[in-house]
Amino acid sequence: MLAAEMHEKEQTILEITARLDMRDEETAKRVESPEYQALLRKAFRDWAGTESEEKRVLIRNLLANAASATLASDDVIKLFLEWIKDYSELHFAVIGAVYNSAGITRGSIWRKLGRPIVREDSSDADLFRLLIRDLSTGGIIRQHRETDYAGHFIAKRSLRTSTSKGETKAMKSAFDEEEQYELTALGDQFVHYAITDLPPKLEFKQASSADFNETEKEL
Structure with a gap:
């Protein structure tokens, strides 16, 4: 060995x-x-x-x-x-998916990985949440945010949604199709240095x- x-x-x-x-x-x-x-x-x-x-x-x-x-x-x-x-290699596959399609959603990332549709309470869904959380907290990917002319991030406006009485509100899907993701500046440099041959x-x-x-x- x-x-x-x-x-x-x-x-x-x-x-x-x-x-x-x-x-x-x-x-x-x-x-x-x-x-x-x-x-x-x-x-x-x-x-x-x-x-x-x-x-x-x-x-x-x-x-x-x-x-x-x-x-x-x-x-x-x-x-x-x-x-x-x-x-892991799966983390790097997610990074590659985000790099190739800036503004991609979690659902689109999952499909790019070639994975089948799974339940929200499955181990695969939990694994995918963990991958996104690891890369987000690690400073590699982030949700897309608008910037001003000086490069400062503009805070998102919170949208309040009303829930009817007796209606159960479901948690956001692991494979959400609304929030967009992009690489951070560090993530972009990682691709340039480690993935570019x-x-x-x-x-x-x-x-x-x-x-x-x-x-x-x-x-």
Whole structure:
């Protein structure tokens, strides 16, 4: 098992290197920096949480993009590594559904996941509520909100609904078709860094992974 884990780490390092132009001075400087090396060490320390090929690919994409892009700070990249460790593939499928269809409803997300219609009191409905709650409280998705010219969120106006005497009011469905969801700024950056794959460089040679050798020895 340890040998398989080391092989996965080595493969990931090689794939990261294949996606970077190490002849670019800024990229090479970034890869050799203590800050980037710290990101590598954190990613591989938490490797036990990378229990699937999908998560391995997310880490590869994140580290490759973190070496070549400067949209997010290293503190944000560390948060993304925590998300990959803590969330499941189903969480990431929900993130993908929201990213591809901004303003999507919970019901539409459920259908995009290819799931059948289920009862509101079923375990599947409870699981879906949990997924939405995890991603909402985690700051990855949110209900759509209008903003003013300065980017301030505008508070929603509360709509009071009258209930006739004797009428029972049902709770909002797990698969609601009214409230719209979108990615937060953090969620959007997560997609850019972890889900977007840099294409390998055609001129890549395995020997170019020497820049990562010191990190690999520490793992």
